Amino acid sequence: xxxxxxxxxxxxxxxxxxxxxxxxxxxxxxxxxxxxxxxxxxxxxxxxxxxxxxxxxxxxxxxxxxxxxxxxxxxxxxxxxxxxxxxxxxxxxxxxxxxxxxxxxxxxxxxxxxxxxxxxxxxxxxxxxxxxxxxxxxxxxxxxxxxxxxxxxxxxxxxxxxxxxxxxxxxxxxxxxxxxxxxxxxxxxxxxxxxxxxx
Amino acid sequence: xxxxxxxxxxxxxxxxxxxxxxxxxxxxxxxxxxxxxxxxxxxxxxxxxxxxxxxxxxxxxxxxxxxxxxxxxxxxxxxxxxxxxxxxxxxxxxxxxxxxxxxxxxxxxxxxxxxxxxxxxxxxxxxxxxxxxxxxxxxxxxxxxxxxxxxxxxxxxxxxxxxxxxxxxxxxxxxxxxxxxxxxxxxxxxxxxxxxxxxxxxxxxxxxxxxxxxxxxxxxxxxxxxxxxxxxxxxxxxxxxxxxxxxxxxxxxxxxxxxxxxxxxxxxxxxxxxxxxxxxxxxxxxxxxxxxxxxxxxxxxxxxxxxxxxxxxxxxxxxxxxxxxxxxxxxxxxxxxxxxxxxxxxxxxxxxxxxxxxxxxxxxxxxxxxxxxxxxxxxxxxxxxxxxxxxxxxxxxxxxxxxxxxxxxxxxxxxxxxxxxxxxxxxxxxxxxxxxxxxxxxxxxxxxxxxxxxxxxxxxxxxxxxxxxxxxxxxxxxxxxxxxxxxxxxxxxxxxxxxxxxxxxxxxxxxxxxxxxxxxxxxxxxxxxxxxxxxxxxxxxxxxxxxxxxxxxxxxxxxxxxxxxxxxxxxxxxxxxxxxxxxxxxxxxxxxxxxxxxxxxxxxxxxxxxxxxxxxxxxxxxxxxxxxxxxxxxxxxxxxxxxxxxxxxxxxxxxxxxxxxxxxxxxxxxxxxxxxxxxxxxxxxxxxxxxxxxxxxxxxxxxxxxxxxxxxxxxxxxxxxxxxxxxxxxxxxxxxxxxxxxxxxxxxx
Numbered sequence: 008x009x010x011x012x013x014x015x016x017x018x019x020x021x022x023x024x025x026x027x028x029x030x031x032x033x034x035x036x037x038x039x040x041x042x043x044x045x046x047x048x049x050x051x052x053x054x055x056x057x058x059x060x061x062x063x064x065x066x067x068x069x070x071x072x073x074x075x076x077x078x079x080x081x082x083x084x085x086x087x088x089x090x091x092x093x094x095x096x097x098x099x100x101x102x103x104x105x106x107x108x109x110x111x112x113x114x115x116x117x118x119x120x121x122x123x124x125x126x127x128x129x130x131x132x133x134x135x136x137x138x139x140x141x142x143x144x145x146x147x148x149x150x151x152x153x154x155x156x157x158x159x160x161x162x163x164x165x166x167x168x169x170x171x172x173x174x175x176x177x178x179x180x181x182x183x184x185x186x187x188x189x190x191x192x193x194x195x196x197x198x199x200x201x202x203x204x205x206x
Numbered sequence: 207x208x209x210x211x212x213x214x215x216x217x218x219x220x221x222x223x224x225x226x227x228x229x230x231x232x233x234x235x236x237x238x239x240x241x242x243x244x245x246x247x248x249x250x251x252x253x254x255x256x257x258x259x260x261x262x263x264x265x266x267x268x269x270x271x272x273x274x275x276x277x278x279x280x281x282x283x284x285x286x287x288x289x290x291x292x293x294x295x296x297x298x299x300x301x302x303x304x305x306x307x308x309x310x311x312x313x314x315x316x317x318x319x320x321x322x323x324x325x326x327x328x329x330x331x332x333x334x335x336x337x338x339x340x341x342x343x344x345x346x347x348x349x350x351x352x353x354x355x356x357x358x359x360x361x362x363x364x365x366x367x368x369x370x371x372x373x374x375x376x377x378x379x380x381x382x383x384x385x386x387x388x389x390x391x392x393x394x395x396x397x398x399x400x401x402x403x404x405x406x407x408x409x410x411x412x413x414x415x416x417x418x419x420x421x422x423x424x425x426x427x428x429x430x431x432x433x434x435x436x437x438x439x440x441x442x443x444x445x446x447x448x449x450x451x452x453x454x455x456x457x458x459x460x461x462x463x464x465x466x467x468x469x470x471x472x473x474x475x476x477x478x479x480x481x482x483x484x485x486x487x488x489x490x491x492x493x494x495x496x497x498x499x500x501x502x503x504x505x506x507x508x509x510x511x512x513x514x515x516x517x518x519x520x521x522x523x524x525x526x527x528x529x530x531x532x533x534x535x536x537x538x539x540x541x542x543x544x545x546x547x548x549x550x551x552x553x554x555x556x557x558x559x560x561x562x563x564x565x566x567x568x569x570x571x572x573x574x575x576x577x578x579x580x581x582x583x584x585x586x587x588x589x590x591x592x593x594x595x596x597x598x599x600x601x602x603x604x605x606x607x608x609x610x611x612x613x614x615x616x617x618x619x620x621x622x623x624x625x626x627x628x629x630x631x632x633x634x635x636x637x638x639x640x641x642x643x644x645x646x647x648x649x650x651x652x653x654x655x656x657x658x659x660x661x662x663x664x665x666x667x668x669x670x671x672x673x674x675x676x677x678x679x680x681x682x683x684x685x686x687x688x689x690x691x692x693x694x695x696x697x698x699x700x701x702x703x704x705x706x707x708x709x710x711x712x713x714x715x716x717x718x719x720x721x722x723x724x725x726x727x728x729x730x731x732x733x734x735x736x737x738x739x740x741x742x743x744x745x746x747x748x749x750x751x752x753x754x755x756x757x758x759x760x761x762x763x764x765x766x767x768x769x770x771x772x773x774x775x776x777x778x779x780x781x782x783x784x785x786x787x788x789x790x791x792x793x794x795x796x797x798x799x800x801x802x803x804x805x806x807x808x809x810x811x812x813x814x815x816x817x818x819x820x821x822x823x824x825x826x827x828x829x830x831x832x833x834x835x836x837x838x839x840x841x842x843x844x845x846x847x848x849x850x851x852x853x854x855x856x857x858x859x860x861x862x863x864x865x866x867x868x869x870x871x872x873x874x875x876x877x878x879x880x881x882x883x884x885x886x887x888x889x890x891x892x893x894x895x896x897x898x899x900x901x902x903x904x905x906x907x908x909x910x911x912x913x914x915x916x917x918x919x920x921x922x923x924x925x926x927x928x929x930x931x932x933x934x935x936x937x938x939x940x941x942x943x944x945x946x947x948x949x950x951x952x953x954x955x
Contacts, residue, residue, distance in 0.1 A: 083485010119341045120348065120478045121432040121440070134436050138418050178486055193489075 044174060044193065046071025050200035053170045055155070062156035062204075064092060068148040068172045068197075077140055079193075080117040080124070086193065087129075087177030088113045088147050090170065092155050094204060097165040106166065107156050114177045115143055166204035172197040227273075234266040267504075270511045277518045290536075291529035295521045302517030307510055314506045321498045329488045337481050344474040348432055348440070348466065355464045356430040356444045358385050363446035363460045366392060378403035382462075388441070389413070390462040392448075400458065415461045419445040423459040432466075438475040440466035527555045531562060543570035598697070600676075603683065605691040608633040608650065620676065620698045621646055622669075641669040646676075650694070653680065659692065664699070673882025675700045700882070711887040711901065715773035723770040726763050733759040772898050776887065782823040782909065784934050789820050789827070789865055793852055796831040804839055804848075812853035820865050821934040826906045833899045834869040834926055841873035841924060848872065856932070863932040864912075870925045875918035884916050903928070 053066035070088065080086065090111040095103035112129035118136065124143035127134040137143040176193040237258075281299065284292035362381050369377050374392060382390045382403040391402035391412040397420055402412045422429040422445065429445035441463050448458040466474070527550040537545040543566050547559045591614075594601050600617030602625065604610055609632045613625030621643045628636050634651075637644040645667045653661060662679040678696040685691060737756035741749050790813040797809050820827075835850065842848035848871070855866045876884055876891075883889045885904040888897035900916070903926075907914045912930040919925050 079489060082489060083482045084489040085482060085486055116482055118434050118478055119481050120344045120474045121434050122345075123432070123434060125434060127436075132436055134434075136433050138431070176486075176489070178482075 044071050044195045045075070046073055048172060048174060048195055048197045050170050050172055050197055053168075053200050053202070055168065055204065057158070058152075060158040061154045062158075063152040064150060064155045064170070065152065066090065066150040066170055066200075068150070070144050070148055070172070070174065071195075072140060072144055080115065080140070081119070083117070083119070084193070085114050085116040085177040087173075087175050088115060089173040089175070090150060091173060093169045093171075093199075094156060095167050095169070097167060103167070106160060109155055111150065111153060113147055115147060116177075161204075167201055168204045169199040169201040171199045230269065231266070234262055234269075237262050263504075267508055267511070270508065270515060274511050274515045274518070277515060281518065290532035291525045294528060295518070295525045298521035298524060299514070299517045302521060303514050306513035306517065310506060310509050310513065314502060317502055318499060321502070322495055325491055325495050325498070329484075329491050333484065334488070337477075337484055340477045341481055344477045347470060348442075348474060351464075351466060351470070352430045352432060352442050352444075355385070355387075355442050355462065356428055356446070359390075359430075359444035359460055359462050360428050360446040362390070362462075363448050366460060367448045374401045375403070385462070385464065388463045388465055390460065391415075392458065392460055394458050412461070413463070415445065416443070419443065419461060423447045424457050426457075434475075434478070438471060440471045440474060442466060526550065527559055531559065534562060534566070538566060538569065543573055600694075600696045600698075602694045602696075603691055604633060604650075604694070606654075608647065608654075610636070611691060617696070620674070620696065642667045642674060645669070649678075650680070654692075665696070668878070668882070673700070674698055675703055675882075704885070707886050708901075708905070712776070715776045715887075719770055719774040722766065723774065726767050726770065730760055730763040733763070776898050776902050776905065782826065784821055785824055786819050786821050787824045789817055789867070790814070790854055792824065792828060793831060793854060793867065796828065796835060797852060800835050800839065807839060807842055807848040807850055809835075810849065810851045812851060814853075814855045817854050817856040817865050817932075820930060820932045822910055822930060826909075827930070830903050830906050830928060831867070831869075833903045834867075834928070837899050837926075838869055838871040838873070838924070842871055845873055857929070862935075864929050865932050866927060866929045868925060868927045870919060870923055872923040875922060875924045876916060881917065885914065900926075 047069050048071050049069055051067045051069050053064065055062045055064050057063070068090065076086070090113075092107070092109050092111070093105065094107040096106055097103050114127045114129055116125050116127070117123075118125050121136070123136040123138060124140055125134050125136045126143050126146055135146060137146060173196040174193070175195075281292065281296055285296050358381070362377075366374060366377060378390050378392065378401055381387070382405065387403075387405070389402065389404045389409075389412045392400040393415065394400040397415065399411065404412060416431075419429045419431070424447075426447050428447075429443070431443050433441045433443055435441055442465075443461070443463050445459055445461045448460065465471075527547070530547045530550075534545045534547050545566055546563050549556050549559055549563075594614035594616075597614060598616050600620045601612075601614045602610070602617045603612040609630060610625060610628050612629060615626060618625040621640070623636060623640050623643055625636070633643070633647045637647045646665065649665050658680075659682045660680060662677075665676045665678050667674045667676065675698070676696045677699045678694060680692055680694045683691040683693055733756045737752060740752055744752060793811060793813065797811055800807070801809055831852075835852070838850050839848075842850065851868075851870045853868045853870075855868070857864045857866060880889055880891060885900050887901040889901075890897040904914050907928055907930065910930050912928060914926065914928050916924065916926045
């Protein structure tokens with residue numbers, strides 16, 4: 008809630024504008040979103056291991072899959088799949104200190120010419136293609152050995168690590184993203200999956 | 207200075223509120239603008255700042271809503287309570303609001319319609335269909351390649367099935383070069399690489415074949431797929447089984463990777479990119495329209511609220527001077543001329559307010575002057591009232607209809623009724639039951655009816671209390687129409703006339719006593735001498751005639767002597783012997799004397815026991831009583847049951863104590879026409895008597911400083927009342943008996 012996420016703050020923004028007479032429209036858009044991303048969105052498992060002083064994240068995420076997603080992808084929409092990771096140092100008398108906050112950005116799109124589902128790592132530009140949506144979502148839901156932290160960033164104490172999965176509309180121009188503030192039927196996020204960092 | 211009735215605190219708070227509101231809106235506007243500018247410069251910042259932008263705008267919208275609601279509630283409240291200016295404000299707000307809201311609504315609906323149609327037009331069916339056709343076209347072009355490469359791979363697989371193992375590598379290399387493949391590999395059981403030919407000699411091993419390829423060739427089917435790569439490249443991956451009879455896990459197959467020509471790849475990538483971009487945008491059509499609609503609606507709401515607030519604010523600013531003028535006018539109407547309005551500006555309204563302030567200033571000055579003049583008039587009126595009240599002359603102001611406008615105390619005293627409190631009432635109405643006033647009103651009416659407005663005459667007013675003579679002067683007062691009036695000035699000259707008559711009669715008496723009395727004695731002596739001398743020489747008959755003649759002469763002379771003595775008595779003024787004696791005892795003595803002389807007359811005494819004694823000339827007071835009782839007895843002659851009552855009373859006034867003696871009889875009473883002159887000499891209704899009895903009584907009473915009046919009793923009979931001061935000092939306050947007598951003598955002289 009404290010980080011700038013368009014989808015999350017869109018929800019907050021709607022709750023702060025009760026005077027709008029277009030609440031019915033917003034409610035209608037909420038129903039559309041529920042239909043589009045209907046299904047399970049959850050971090051099923053996650054852990055880290057240390058390899059030569061590097062903390063590597065392994066996670067399994069279940070993303071919703073349905074005809075609406077398939078149709079949308081085949082119509083050309085691009086979906087962004089973000090995996091947010093937050094590592095905090097616990098403090099007794101104050102809020103936890105934020106040590107690391109990283110996000111794994113990936114996009115899923117349907118390649119109409121090749122009839123393949125393409126998964127692209129936004130940061131590196133690497134991409135894989137899959138014949139089916141299940142394979143593509145399975146690939147996105149498997150995160151293995153993603154380096155998120157190095158030991159020198161830790162200086163003792165107890166740490167917690169939290170993982171959350173986001174799904175939203177991808178490849179949006181900034182100007183259009185601002186307009187999507189009011190209503191975005193392709194924005195959903197999972198609950199935080201939190202555990203203690205084994206130091 | 208503020209208008210009366212306007213709360214100064216409210217007026218002081220108004221600029222502060224305006225400044226606070228301006229600061230508030232300024233902060234919100236500048237903050238929102240800065241945040242928006244920052245977010246526009248960096249789209250990544252928008253995600254972080256948009257919450258604050260929303261909060262700020264929400265705060266602004268909420269504050270604006272509350273302000274407008276409060277303003278409208280206040281306006282409705284004032285409108286219902288008929289607060290001055292509220293109707294004008296409401297009308298102005300309605301007009302301003304309509305002028306602003308109507309264009310806003312037009313622009314809003316037009317924009318909404320334009321947006322919806324515009325966005326819909328971006329995603330027409332033709333464009334979508336064109337894109338689909340382009341995709342199909344690209345696929346067809348690529349399918350041609352894919353089929354070609356798949357056939358080559360299948361042919362290679364059939365050939366390799368018969369090629370000895372030593373020649374496989376050479377065959378793969380030859381095929382790779384011939385087919386321009388990136389790599390060709392022969393996989394054996396368990397997907398182990400048997401041989402491979404790579405275009406890039408740095409790569410030691412070929413890429414692991416994808417699972418779907420392995421699964422497909424395991425089913426003895428050829429495999430071909432198009433794989434998009436990063437950078438807009440395309441690869442065609444093919445697979446073909448060698449041993450169609452072998453088991454799936456021991457299956458040998460050929461896998462090859464062919465590049466798509468760059469031109470075809472670029473075209474295909476362009477088609478794909480357009481398709482994807484269009485799909486992304488098309489998917490946003492609904493949300494885009496909704497977002498635009500919501501944004502427009504919010505802007506419309508904010509604009510409408512701002513317009514309404516601005517309309518109310520402007521209307522109140524416009525109406526405020528009018529409200530001040532209304533309240534100021536009301537204050538002036540209530541008499542508060544100290545009201546001064548604040549100058550709102552230098553425009554026409556400011557000129558109006560300035561004129562109002564100037565008017566109140568002039569009114570205040572005029573009222574001060576009028577008040578000063580009124581005070582002067584009141585002082586003069588009070589002074590005049592004091593003068594009129596002290597005047598013995600009656601002053602009466604009436605209008606044309608004889609309604610009393612003003613009357614002094616003396617007028618009421620002379621006319622026998624209180625006129626001062628009767629201001630505003632008509633004189634004829636007041637005259638009811640007042641005989642004297644009735645005659646006065648009648649005399650005025652006769653003269654007014656004759657058109658006489660300015661006159662001076664003597665009026666005689668007869669009443670049961672006696673005749674009063676007034677010297678009356680009438681003068682018209684200046685005025686117009688109904689304001690025309692008259693002032694009537696009159697004096698009661700009855701006493702003056704009586705004094706003049708007394709003086710005249712005194713002179714007559716003195717002359718009679720002097721001129722007539724002296725010859726009477728020689729006449730009488732001469733007549734007796736003639737009778738004595740001539741009687742002896744006359745005949746009986748002549749002697750008889752002489753006797754009768756001389757006797758007649760003597761009798762008439764005696765009669766004349768009595769008359770002369772009476773006049774002498776009336777005229778003479780002997781020295782008064784003031785002693786203290788009991789008036790009740792003197793009355794008793796006189797009553798006893800007359801009881802013995804006239805036993806038929808019943809004489810009743812009603813004596814006041816408090817009256818112990820008075821200081822007066824006892825002999826002359828006895829003469830008063832004798833004259834009064836004699837006069838009464840003479841009046842009672844011929845009355846069947848004559849009765850006479852003598853009463854004494856002690857009266858106390860501010861000037862001193864007075865003793866009164868009242869003599870009443872049951873005779874015929876005084877004749878009405880003589881009632882005002884009964885104390886004049888020779889005024890009598892009796893066949894005998896000198897007519898000087900009551901005149902002498904009055905003279906003695908006045909010498910003692912007393913007064914006398916006569917009237918008729920309601921039950922019949924005459925009543926004479928004599929009032930004498932008990933103490934000589936009381937009458938001395940008016941100059942004393944001697945001085946008064948000397949004065950009377952001088953007056954007579």
